Amino acid sequence: MKKVQKxxxxxxDNVKVISGFDKNKTGEVIKIYRKTGKILVKGINFKFxxxxxxxxNDVGEIKQFEAPIHHSNVKLNLKES
Incomplete structure (x- = not known):
């Protein structure tokens, strides 16, 4: 049985990214995926x-969306909350 991460x-919450491509960017938590330990942050980690x-559709297109990041890569940003 898998343990759900705390x-x-x-x-x-307003969070600041502390590692990865979007380091030092801030955003608001939109959704939490408890089973995988990931969170979705507004305006962070865009994928195509x-x-x-x-x-x-006659023409193809490129859609841009936010991908979840692991909760250990963010910290609470108390200055903007």
């Missing part, structure tokens, strides 16, 4: 998805 942030053309 996460030190809650939805609505390339969509092929199909019957409905």
């Amino acid at each position: 996460i030190h942030v809650k939805i609505g 998805k390339h969509i092929k053309p199909n019957n409905e």
Whole structure:
């Protein structure tokens, strides 16, 4: 049986990224994934998805979305909360 990780942030908290590509950026926690220990932060860790053309769309497109990051890569930002 897998143990659910204790996460030190809650939805609505302002956090600062302390490691990774978006280091020193701040954002608000939107969603928490307790089973994987990851969180979704507004405006942080954007990924791109390339969509092929199909019957409905004549042209393909590139969609941009926020990807979750591990909770150990952020700290609570008490200055802006």
